[in-house]
Amino acid sequence: MSVSAPRCLLWSNDEPVVLDDYVSEEPRWCTGCGDLAILAAVQRLCRDEQLAREKIVFVSGIGCSSRFPHYMNTYGFHGLHGRALPVAEGIRIKRPDLHVFVNTGDGDCCSIGAAHWIHAIRYNMNMTVLLHDNEIYGLTKKQVSPTSPKGLASNTTPRGAYLDSLNPMETTLGVANVSFAAQAVDWAPGLLYDIISKAYKHPGCSFVRVLQRCPEYLPEHFDHWMDDPDQLLLLTHEDGMQVTPDLARIYKQQEIHDPMDLNRAREIASMKDRIPVGILYRNEQVPCYEDVLNPAGLFTPEVVRTNIEAELDKFTVWPAS
Amino acid sequence: MNVSIKQLIRFHVTGENADEQQMDDRGLRPALLAPYRDLTSLRYDYPLILVQGEREETSVRSLSSIVDELLQETAPHGIEGERMRKHCFRLETRIRALATRQVQGSLAELWDIAALELVSESDEETAWSLTKELNHARQRVPANGTVVDCDEKVTSVLLEHLWRRTYRARSHDALKRLDQLSAQLSQILEADFQTTRAARTPESLKGSMGAGVDDTFDFVALSDMLEKGARNSSVTERRRQRISAALAALQAQPFFVPESEGQNESDDGAARDFVFSSCTDAWHAFEAHTPAKIELLKAIATAELEIDNRYDESEHDELLAGFSEASLTQEDLDFFPSYLICMHIEACQGSEKAKLIELLCSGLPMKVLVETDDILAEPSLCEGQFTFGARSQQLATMTIGLNNAFVLQTTSSCLYQTRDRIECGLTYEGPALFSVYAGSHTNITDLPRYLTAASATQSRAFPTFTYDPALGADQATRFDVDDNPQAQTDWPLQNLAYEDEDLQRVSQDITFTFVEFAACDTRYARFFATVANQGSEDVLVPCGEYVTSSEGENGNKVPFVLMVDAEDVLQTCIVDDKLIQAARRCREMWHSLQELGGIHNSHAMRLLELERNEWEQEKEREIEQLKLQADTAPIEPGDQPIVDQVSAPPQDAPAADPEPVPEEPPSSDEAYIETPRCTTCDECTDLNGKLFAYDENKQAYIADITAGSYRELVEAAEICQVAIIHPGKPLNQAEVGLSDLIERAEEFS
Incomplete structure (x- = not known):
């Protein structure tokens, strides 16, 4: 495949970008926080894909994880609680040339922003959504979140959480038009990178739930899963994630899962005895909202003005001559 | 050899025999084609429907597939559904007949004509239900488009239809891109204009407010206020000219035109400039188009650079000036x-x-x-x-x-x-x-x-x-070559069933060879002669068999093909040797294609043979060696004979690619980190940023083992949440509390 001559001109004064070019400031997250692993994986992805910094934007809501845009030397929007997704959709509509990443926490996405989450999946606009799920509200110092397991003691539930937790993967896979759903854990960085990379390349709304540690408020919460690699179930497939021999030596529990099989994906998502890691569902045929919308032409200022005038003219009462 | 057999051989060898009846005036056709006298009653690929509309997934459909889909969607179960199926199949046959008669039109038009014909042929009661059923079905026909039969124009019509579809898709994508670039270039000029004094004159401000404001605003006062913040254009004159020129080139390009509603394929003006009936004309057109293409590509490059604010005059002016036909990729x-x-x-x-x-x-x-x-x-x-x-x-x-x-x-x-x-x-x-x-x-x-x-x-x-x-x-x-029928064989084998002279059913498999194909052509009728079977059964050999046998094997045999006449009476026709030679050449050409397609590939077979011989020779040697050993060793009861063990083929084929062997970890004496598993949690780097550092993927490794103590290595291993730090053995044997540290480090070794 040859390269377009105009593109050569574009590249002619471009310098290769290194990982540090995407680093803006030292993260303020606690030492040992799983957000750091996600940040490292995303910065590595940007470097490997040589993404132009002015062509990507990170959008977040409120929470520990939502500080993410501050640490990326790109465009960023640290928005309102639960409203990361609608902001991201707005950006996607107006700036289709930008790649949009969304960083949202289990409270931001699954609680206050749940309605937006459902419809963002349904609208399937081309963006990468990373759900940083530590199963606790960390920023406000340990309150129960929708994904906290039943019985988890917190400042708001000292006698343990009363309800069964919400499973974000089951929810996502139950929404119409879902096109990409994957799950990762922050303590398997190779897999995390691979999954985020595949999510980035997916044309549509790619939803990745990353289970992450909160060393401050739930320091031993994931130890049971972390200490025993057999607690992870790797989902492999020739069209999905493939594991290296080194990883296969560590994570022996594997299942060949076709990412197009939605029913099996739902079964896997509901597993309780193991954490499934990999791409549960991917369907590139699901249309993106921005493509379905497919306006006949561009909404230039002239077009918008003409349309508004035409609408207003319908209601104009002309004075009798 | 009796006289009649001699005559048969004579015809086969020389093509001359006055006694046999040559078949040019008999209207014979190969027996395998006998059932296909009237194609209109058969459900096959034709006529084709060249589907209109870009949203359709398939741009070409067969009439039968459309009718099948229609019935699947609309025909209910039970007697009513059966009636609808019957009516629709009758209509399909009629449409096929219309297409064969070269009646032009879309599927909807031919549907109406066929429906009218069927209704007019029916009695009053049937006509009513027929009309109702067909009208109901007509509204649910899943696709519409021009109907084409298998005539002399079908290939070019079909190809042009498919080409126009690709043209429109490309045109749509290109126009979208060009429109976006144009809009963004216009916005640069517009945004710059809005900051200038010219945009803040009372007239300009009034114009920007639209109609209907009249005296509500004092635009003079507004202009005076805004005048204070106005500045000169930040876009240089040279840049403005460059953007304007690029914009003009993007908007004036002649290659793509926006599609308008209800546009016919033949009205596709710009597309017509790319369809030719001679290579020379196409070549000239390509040459004529090239300068405009270069201008458009330069405009795109300029626009993309300007929109990203990356146009560097010192570099890009020269590059764009040198952009020529040779630069096209x-x-x-x-x-x-x-x-x-x-x-x-x-x-x-x-x-x-x-x-x-x-x-x-x-x-x-x-x-x-x-x-x-x-x-x-x-x-x-x-x-x-x-x-x-x-x-x-x-x-x-x-x-x-x-x-x-x-x-x-x-x-x-x-x-x-x-x-x-x-x-x-x-x-x-x-x-x-x-x-x-x-x-x-x-x-x-x-x-x-x-x-x-x-x-x-x-x-x-x-x-x-x-x-x-x-x-x-x-x-x-x-x-x-997989699209050919029975691609693995020389010629496809088909079943022929017929009634013999005793009115008994006979079924046999026969090949459809090149000779049968030539038999359809009246120019070659002189190479065939019909014969009576009686008395010559031993001499006559089916043509497919004759062609594939060597000449020595055929001896005094005469090849024949089975034909039928206009009344479908089976005839045995012997064949001139010239056609047999032609069939052999045809078969050789087919073999060459088969080889290219990986079927009976001679190189592969030769290699296979070589491998087999080598394997057999190796096994022979092993058997000889084992036999020598066996002569000197006692045989235990129940043992499998050694020869069998060796000569038995392996149960599983060896894997093509052996699994890559995972890298072994370093020895436990050496301190190391499993870097690929590092989660970048900062624990170790916070402890000692010189001993531990991050690599280019932001994952930790031991940067300088001498920059820290063994205690720090052990403590880092203990706080690492994913337990990937292995302290190994201490380098400095004089470090304080070493025995305790070594003990603590044990669990990470």
């Missing part, structure tokens, strides 16, 4: 529409043929259809030597040798099955050749064109194959 050419050339093989002679080869070599997006309708023409040099499509086949096989051109050889009877391949050729980024045998009407007894074309495929006289360089780098991936 394949991707650049692929941005523009491809050129479609539809021509007949007769027009492809002399300079035109040279131009065709030049185009196919050039790598340019030229899509060439070369049609032929006579593949049995005898060359004038020598009577009885057949070319069987050599001219067009030669063109296709020769183009494969160019390596970078897509090639499809097929017949008009296979167009529906190969439509996806045609689309692949049209969207392929380089040149494409479509060599199509359109069937023949002249010199053919009473066979419809579809049957002639199908016979050419069946008999391997004009096999179907595809060569698609886009699929991969090797021949096995690119070349495909």
Whole structure:
């Protein structure tokens, strides 16, 4: 495949970008926080894909994880609680040339922003959504979140959480038009990178739930899963994630899962005895909202003005001559 | 040998025998074609519907597939559904008959004509229900478009239809991109204008507020206020001119036109500039288009650089000035529409043929259809030597040798099955050749064109194959002969059932060879003679069998083919040896294609044979060696004989690619980190940022083992949440509390 001559001109004064070019400031997250692993994986992805910094934007809501845009030397929007997704959709509509990443926490996405989450999946606009799920509200110092397991003691539930937790993967896979759903854990960085990379390349709304540690408020919460690699179930497939021999030596529990099989994906998502890691569902045929919308032409200022005038003219009462 | 057998052999060898009846005036056809006298009553691929509308997934459909889908969607279960099916199938037959009679129109139009005919032929009661059912079905027909039958124009019409579809798709994408660039360039100029004094004059401000404000605002006062913040344009005059020139070039491009509602394919003005009937014309058009293409590409490059604010005059001015025809890449050419050339093989002679080869070599997006309708023409040099499509086949096989051109050889009877391949050729980024045998009407007894074309495929006289360089780098991936019937065999084997003289059913499998195909052509009737079977059964051999046997095996045998006359009475026709020679040549050519397609590949078989011999020799040696050992060792009861153990083939084939062996960790004496598993949690780097550091992936490794103590290594291992730090053994044996640290480090070794 040859390269377009105009593109050569574009590249002619471009310098290769290194990982540090995407680093803006030292993260303020606690030492040992799983957000750091996600940040490292995303910065590595940007470097490997040589993404132009002015062509990507990170959008977040409120929470520990939502500080993410501050640490990326790109465009960023640290928005309102639960409203990361609608902001991201707005950006996607107006700036289709930008790649949009969304960083949202289990409270931001699954609680206050749940309605937006459902419809963002349904609208399937081309963006990468990373759900940083530590199963606790960390920023406000340990309150129960929708994904906290039943019985988890917190400042708001000292006698343990009363309800069964919400499973974000089951929810996502139950929404119409879902096109990409994957799950990762922050303590398997190779897999995390691979999954985020595949999510980035997916044309549509790619939803990745990353289970992450909160060393401050739930320091031993994931130890049971972390200490025993057999607690992870790797989902492999020739069209999905493939594991290296080194990883296969560590994570022996594997299942060949076709990412197009939605029913099996739902079964896997509901597993309780193991954490499934990999791409549960991917369907590139699901249309993106921005493509379905497919306006006949561009909404230039002239077009918008003409349309508004035409609408207003319908209601104009002309004075009798 | 009796006299009559001698006569048969004489005819076979010399083609002369006054006693046998030559078949030119008998209207015979191969027996396997007997059931296909009336194609209109058969449900097969034709007529085709060239579907209109870009939203349709498939752009070509068969009438039968549309009717099937319609019935599946609308016909209810039970008696009512059965009635609807019956009516729709009758209508389908009638539409097929209309298409055969060359009645032109869309499916909807032919539907109406056919429905009217059926209703007018029915009695009053049936007519009412028929009208109701057909009207109900008519509203739910899943696709509409022009109906085309398998006639002399079908290939070019179909190809142009598919090409226009690719043109419109490309046009849509290109216009979207160009419009976006234009809008963004306009916004740069507009945004700059709004900051200038000119935009803040009372007149300009009033104009920007639109109609209906009249005296509500004092635009003079407003202008005075805004005047204070106005500044001179930040866009230099040179940049403004550059942007304006790029904008003008983007908007004036002649290659793509926006699609308008209800537009006919024939009205597609810009597309017409890319459709030709000769290679020379297409070449001239390409040359004429090139300067405009270069200007447009330069405008795109300028626009993209300007929009990203990356236009560097010191660098890009020179680069753009030097941008010429030589700078065009394949991707650049692929941005523009491809050129479609539809021509007949007769027009492809002399300079035109040279131009065709030049185009196919050039790598340019030229899509060439070369049609032929006579593949049995005898060359004038020598009577009885057949070319069987050599001219067009030669063109296709020769183009494969160019390596970078897509090639499809097929017949008009296979167009529906190969439509996806045609689309692949049209969207392929380089040149494409479509060599199509359109069937023949002249010199053919009473066979419809579809049957002639199908016979050419069946008999391997004009096999179907595809060569698609886009699929991969090797021949096995690119070349495909699987679209031919029973591609593994010399000729397809078909079942023929008939009634013998005693009115008993006889069923036999016979091949459809090149000889059967030639038998359809009246020019070769003199090479056949009908004979009576009685008394000559021992001498007569089916043609397929005769051709595949060696000449020595055939001895005093005479090949025959089974034909039927106009009353479907079976006839045995003996064949002149000239046709047998032609059939053998045809078979050899087919073998060459099979080899290219990986079927009975001689290289592979030779290698296999070599491997087998080597394996057998090796086993022989092992057996000899073991026999020698066995002579000196006692045999335990129940042991499998050694010879059997050795000569038994392996149970599992050896894996093609052995699993890569995972890297072994370093020895436990050495301190190390499993870097790929590091989660970047900062624990170790916070402890000692010189001892531990992050690599280019932001994952920790031991940067300098001497920059920290063994205690720090052990403590880092203890706080690492994913337990990937291994302290190893201490370097400094004089460190305080070493025995305790070594003990703590044990669990991480």
